Amino acid sequence: MRGKGNKMSNDSKQLEAFDVLGDGISFVRLINTMGSDVEIVNGARVSFGKRREELDEKDKVLIQYLADERHTSPFEHVAFTFHIKCPLFVTRQWHRHRTWSYNEISRRYTSMNLEFYVPKAYRQQAETNRQASTDELLEETKDGKNIHDLVAAHTSGAFEFYEDLIKQGVAREQARMVLPQNMYTEMYATVNLHNLIHFVELRIHTGAQWEIQQYALKLLDLAEEAAPYAIKAIRKARNW
Amino acid sequence: MRGKGNKMSNDSKQLEAFDVLGDGISFVRLINTMGSDVEIVNGARVSFGKRREELDEKDKVLIQYLADERHTSPFEHVAFTFHIKCPLFVTRQWHRHRTWSYNEISRRYTSMNLEFYVPKAYRQQAETNRQASTDELLEETKDGKNIHDLVAAHTSGAFEFYEDLIKQGVAREQARMVLPQNMYTEMYATVNLHNLIHFVELRIHTGAQWEIQQYALKLLDLAEEAAPYAIKAIRKARNW
Amino acid sequence: MRGKGNKMSNDSKQLEAFDVLGDGISFVRLINTMGSDVEIVNGARVSFGKRREELDEKDKVLIQYLADERHTSPFEHVAFTFHIKCPLFVTRQWHRHRTWSYNEISRRYTSMNLEFYVPKAYRQQAETNRQASTDELLEETKDGKNIHDLVAAHTSGAFEFYEDLIKQGVAREQARMVLPQNMYTEMYATVNLHNLIHFVELRIHTGAQWEIQQYALKLLDLAEEAAPYAIKAIRKARNW
């Protein structure tokens, strides 16, 4: 737990880290961007030498048309690199998206700074949808124990066991297998706007797990700084 | 633990399951294949109507040339579907390969048949290479406890805690985060021969983790049944 | 021109070549397939050891659900290799689809069997849509010349010029640049069912060029032989 608030560091605007899950550990940080609204228009038109530098009204109509018709291949000329810290079970869903470039911290290499995601309250199992959870939150077990404390104690125990295995000489690559899936991991992740929109579409869907929904929503907000008109057009076209 | 031996079920040759990690739980099973040595040659030549049905000596020279020169795009016309059961930490490395098609069992959906990878002996941390392990195996802690038993007890404890959370009403998608990373998972995974070779190249490298090396070696053996000459040419070209 | 009729060779059912553009030269031939309806179900469920071998009613409901919800990642376990002969301007549209595996005949390597697409009648420019053509066909110029004959004469002239350049010693790789874009080319092309459906969706759209529409429709028919229920479900979901 590293304090409250939504913004974590702030050397510069680009490096601002946003706390996604509200625990002061998770974050998303926009590292770099390439292109912008105007490059989408230039890509769509491949204009002869007459590369535009600013959007006019006709360009905005074109961007809305591309968003409405799902002709978003010109959106591939806009790209982003993010630095992300999220629980391992979120990464597992994320990495199924094969159009991103990932570099993840290796737990074979280092055991520094191991941290875990331990929410204050827990979602209940949905009865009608085997895969989903409800909005009703549990904080205590039926006999009055605090679930957060139970998960925190379990996590600490696993971490101590891991450290003991390391001390015994077991290789990190093998010892890490005793660590639970709420372990935090970090990655550099690069994606273009076309594929980012596809990711967001699947991951803000009501069927998606709450945690990854929070990351998807935050990425969309950050992308909006780089390509405001394109994201506005997508929000309108998709009803987001 | 489900018995001994290398082969697990055997309704038909295609459905044979091979125990990869030697614990009677892990497996790889070849579900389907497409193409064969001769289709590599047909693809490389795109012969006019004269599609070959059998390899001759000239074809074999061509396949060896393609393997030697790394011109393996015609190998993309040979494909495989595997059914794989492996520990979650292996899947995490596997899914970084973005050229496969994956369908993995969802632990948001079901908690049936949860099983865990608990080796009998443990590899030691390499001193010179921070990322690797040595061949020397540990079975006991310095004070004489059996490491397998410690890991098994830890795993059982985590599983019981998980089941208790489920009973308290916590959603499966959130409860599963207390389970350790030696949890087994299953997937259907489809790949073409060009990309399979690339996967094997990276994953049988001495720097790769022992567990995924075993899977890569077994996949190569299974692929050899479908495209024997191509795999032979690759083994020769790569010194495998 | 190589005769009439829809089927060209017929050593075996798999190798049947279908004339796509009606000129006796173009063709699509299904070379190999992998998987079928049942493997889609097995992939979607990754069932524990209980791999199905035949579809039941519940499986059909599942396939329709996957088609309706565009959850077609399990369709990636069904794959096809086609042998295709099409005009170069069709290949140029085709190769924009980056999810296929292609091996195309090289005109740097051989000038054997050069053939050209010369339709009998020509589509008129649409006035409202700059990119499209109308269904009204032109056969003659305003001064009564047969357009087919003009195109055929132009094509022959270009071919003779090409052959002359070759005789003068100009390299094939450079001489070929004088050949027109109605030149036929051939390719081996492999794709999975998920990506094939995406290709068909874009290429049978009314905005697509008539020639590539014909190829897309024929591929869909051929795929139906391998995965009849999945294609039926897609046709229903997409109104094709």
Place this chain on the structure above:
Amino acid sequence: MRGKGNKMSNDSKQLEAFDVLGDGISFVRLINTMGSDVEIVNGARVSFGKRREELDEKDKVLIQYLADERHTSPFEHVAFTFHIKCPLFVTRQWHRHRTWSYNEISRRYTSMNLEFYVPKAYRQQAETNRQASTDELLEETKDGKNIHDLVAAHTSGAFEFYEDLIKQGVAREQARMVLPQNMYTEMYATVNLHNLIHFVELRIHTGAQWEIQQYALKLLDLAEEAAPYAIKAIRKARNW
């Protein structure tokens, strides 16, 4: 033909257009870049909050190591958008690279500014390698005609025929098929540094066609401005 010299326009450095084939028509222009040497290092280390902003000596050693070992996945966080004008036969080779994002000018949509590649001298067919050409250049046919003039006349004839078909009412999408393959086309093309290096590796190979070699070499030079140390390391590792 649009004048002489190597640089074509120069509003700003980024928009400079480089004449690749020396005919005053072809060009490559670097539109946008993302990332740089330092982001490769940050991606490779996914450092905990300690994102570097400048390279030190240790970072340079790391980049050289990544280049030498072909561990170039961190190079995927550096990306480029190029605006390219090249002959259609070059695009056909280029589009076989499926890791780029392309937007190409549509000749179904416009017939403005049609231009053609007509070299002054022609490479001779290699006798030992069916696919290649020699360095010896031909300027005249055996009976003393200038080959450039013959190709130019052929190209003009094809263009006039095309214009006539358009006047007769034939749709652009169909009329364009009479145009030769030395027709220029333009595209916006985005790629990351990992995939750019792979492209360059295949396309500066002695077996590649001279024209695409020139584009590959120019792209490498332009990339060097954005990530000088990485390109230097690659040149050293690959002997380029």
